[in-house]
Amino acid sequence: DGGITQSPKYLFRKEGQNVTLSCEQNLNHDAMYWYRQDPGQGLRLIYYSQIVNDFQKGDIAEGYSVSREKKESFPLTVTSAQKNPTAFYLCASCAGSGETGELFFGEGSRLTVL
Amino acid sequence: AQKVTQAQTEISVVEKEDVTLDCVYETRDTTYYLFWYKQPPSGELVFLIRRNSFDEQNEISGRYSWNFQKSTSSFNFTITASQVVDSAVYFCALSENAGNMLTFGGGTRLMVKP
Numbered sequence: 001d002g003g004i005t006q007s008p009k010y011l012f013r014k015e016g017q018n019v020t021l022s023c024e025q026n027l028n029h030d031a032m033y034w035y036r037q038d039p040g041q042g043l044r045l046i047y048y049s050q051i052v053n054d055f056q057k058g059d060i061a062e063g064y065s066v067s068r069e070k071k072e073s074f075p076l077t078v079t080s081a082q083k084n085p086t087a088f089y090l091c092a093s094c095a096g097s098g099e100t101g102e103l104f105f106g107e108g109s110r111l112t113v114l
Numbered sequence: 115a116q117k118v119t120q121a122q123t124e125i126s127v128v129e130k131e132d133v134t135l136d137c138v139y140e141t142r143d144t145t146y147y148l149f150w151y152k153q154p155p156s157g158e159l160v161f162l163i164r165r166n167s168f169d170e171q172n173e174i175s176g177r178y179s180w181n182f183q184k185s186t187s188s189f190n191f192t193i194t195a196s197q198v199v200d201s202a203v204y205f206c207a208l209s210e211n212a213g214n215m216l217t218f219g220g221g222t223r224l225m226v227k228p
Contacts, residue, residue, distance in 0.1 A: 004158075033215075040123065042205060042218035043159075058215070085226070090159065103216065107158040113130055 002027045006040035006091050013078075013085070013113050021076045023091035030095040032074035033103065036060060036087045039082045043090060049074055078111060086113045116141045118208050120219035127196055128227050135191045135222045137206030143167075148182065148189045149207040149216065159205065165189065196226045 004025045013019045026033065028041040031050045035043040045058030049068040063082025068074055074093075078085045088110050117140040127133045139148065146167045151159040163173065165182050173180045177194045193200055203223045207216040 035218075040220065042120075042220045043117070043216075044218075045215060048215065088157070090157075102161040103159070104161070104163075105151075105159040 002107035004091055004093055004104055006089075006109050008109060009087045009107065011109060013111060015113055016080045018077055018079050019085075020112065021078070021089055021091075021111070023074045023076065023106060024072055025074075025091075025093045025104075026072060027093055027095075028071070029095050029104070030071070032068070033092040033094070034058075034064075034066065034074070034076045035090045035092065037090060037108075046076065046089075075107050080087060085111055087094035087111060115213050116143075116146075116208050116210050116217045118206050118219035120204075120206055120222050122222045123160050123220065124223045124225070126225045129198060131226075132192060132194050133196050133224065133226075135193075135224065137189045137191065137208075137219060139187050139189065139206070139208045141187075141210055143210045145152050145210075147209045149209070150180065150189075151207065152207045153203040153205065153221070155202070162191075173216065189192060193224075196224075197198055198226050198228055200224060201226045 007022045033048045034046040037043050044060050046064050047066040049055035052071050056066050065077045088108050090108045091106045094103050119138045150162040150163045153159050170182050179192045181190045203219045203221045206219040210226050
């Protein structure tokens with residue numbers, strides 16, 4: 001079945017460590033997104049990519065990095081520079097950047113910093 | 115700047131009651147898109163509806179209905195005869211441009227008790 005796969009589902013990290021969250025899609029979508037969700041809050045955009053080898057910062061990009069070497073993959077690295085990384089991270093994709101269309105989401109990765 | 119407000123952080127109803135989730139938005143654009151997403155306990159967001167700013171017709175899909183009123187900048191969501199399976203967090207979102215960047219409200223947690 002087509003969809004978005006995020007891994008790992010749960011991740012624990014010690015302070016000072018970088019960690020990479022995986023996001024893979026087999027929907028042949030051009031655009032991919034990373035959102036952060038904190039308890040009781042809406043989703044905030046971290047990074048997005050509308051085409052391979054290109055990506056832009058969202059509203060809260062500090063302390064995060066991404067790459068888009070393949071259409072299907074958009075990994076997110078949470079670096080040690082991110083001061084409050086404990087959160088729920090959601091990856092999404094969309095067919096195109098023309099008419100605004102629906103986003104398809106993965107099941108998320110919950111990161112806890114110990 | 116765009117903004118989405120969901121004033122109800124949590125709503126609790128008994129099964130078979132009707133419930134309305136409020137969404138108020140702010141935007142300077144005349145062309146924009148409004149969305150509702152459902153986030154069940156599994157974590158992924160599920161697309162429910164998209165409405166563009168030129169279409170103020172209300173929509174009904176089974177037990178779900180949406181009331182879009184530009185005069186009050188609102189896009190409210192009603193569930194008729196609620197069921198336990200409707201328990202989830204519901205997000206309203208707004209997109210002003212063709213890049214599919216969504217601004218989310220803070221979400222409303224709906225609990226439907228048997």
